[in-house]
Amino acid sequence: MEGEKKPPQLSRPSPSFRLRCASLNVVRLRRVFDLFDHNGDGEITVDELALALDRLGLGADPTDLRATVDAYIQPGHQGLAFEDFEALHSALGDALFGPDAGADDEARPREEEDGDMEEAFRVFDEDGDGFISAAELQAVLAKLGLPEGRSMARVIEMIYSVDRNHDGLVDFLEFKDMMQSIAVRNS
Incomplete structure (x- = not known):
C-alpha cells in the first residue's frame, strides 16, 4: 500500500545504541532502566527485560537472554541494578562497535x-x-x-x-x- 510505513529492519545495530555524548547516554540509560524496571524495585529481572524487549518488537529467546544477563547480576540479587545494567550496555556496545575510546564531552x-x-x-x-x-x-x-x-x-x-x-x-x-x-x- 502506498504511504504505509514499513517496520524498521534490525539487520545491523543502530549507532544510537551508544551516543557519543556520555552525559546524554547516562540520562538515556537511566530512563531505559526505569522503563524496564516494571515493578519499580530498582532491579531489572530477566522476565522484565524480556517483557520490555517484546513490547519494543525485539523479542529474545528467554534462555539466551538469561545466559547473557546472569553474568551481570550481582550475587544475592534477583536482577540487574542500574550499575549492572550500565556494565551490560557498555559490554554490548564494545562487542558491537568496538571499545568506547573516551567519549569525552569536553573535547567533542x-x-x-x-x-x-x-x-x-x-x-x-x-x-x-x-x-x-x-x-x-x-x-x-x-x-x-x-x-x-x-x-x-x-x-x-x-x-x-x-x-x-x-x-x-x-x-x-x-x-x-x-x-x-x-x-x-x-x-
Missing part, C-alpha cells in the same frame, strides 16, 4: 552533540515533519508501555511544559533545551 565538537540530539528527536518525530505532536509522543509512550501513553491529557501537559512558543508542538530547539536541562539536573 558541538556539531556531534547536536547530531546525537537530532537522532534522539527523530525517534519521537515519527512522521519526520520536524515537530513532535501530542499524538506522536503518545504513540512512543504507549509503545514503551508507559502509563502516560494512555492519557492524552497527560501527554498534552507534558508538551505544554516544554512548548515555549505555545503552538502545541515540540520543535527541535525545545526538545534540545529539555534534554540539556535533564542532563544538567542528573549530573
Whole structure:
C-alpha cells in the first residue's frame, strides 16, 4: 500500500545504541532502566527485560537472554541494578562497535552533540515533519508501555511544559533545551 510505513529492519545495530555524548547516554540509560524496571524495585529481572524487549518488537529467546544477563547480576540479587545494567550496555556496545575510546564531552565538537540530539528527536518525530505532536509522543509512550501513553491529557501537559512558543508542538530547539536541562539536573 502506498504511504504505509514499513517496520524498521534490525539487520545491523543502530549507532544510537551508544551516543557519543556520555552525559546524554547516562540520562538515556537511566530512563531505559526505569522503563524496564516494571515493578519499580530498582532491579531489572530477566522476565522484565524480556517483557520490555517484546513490547519494543525485539523479542529474545528467554534462555539466551538469561545466559547473557546472569553474568551481570550481582550475587544475592534477583536482577540487574542500574550499575549492572550500565556494565551490560557498555559490554554490548564494545562487542558491537568496538571499545568506547573516551567519549569525552569536553573535547567533542558541538556539531556531534547536536547530531546525537537530532537522532534522539527523530525517534519521537515519527512522521519526520520536524515537530513532535501530542499524538506522536503518545504513540512512543504507549509503545514503551508507559502509563502516560494512555492519557492524552497527560501527554498534552507534558508538551505544554516544554512548548515555549505555545503552538502545541515540540520543535527541535525545545526538545534540545529539555534534554540539556535533564542532563544538567542528573549530573
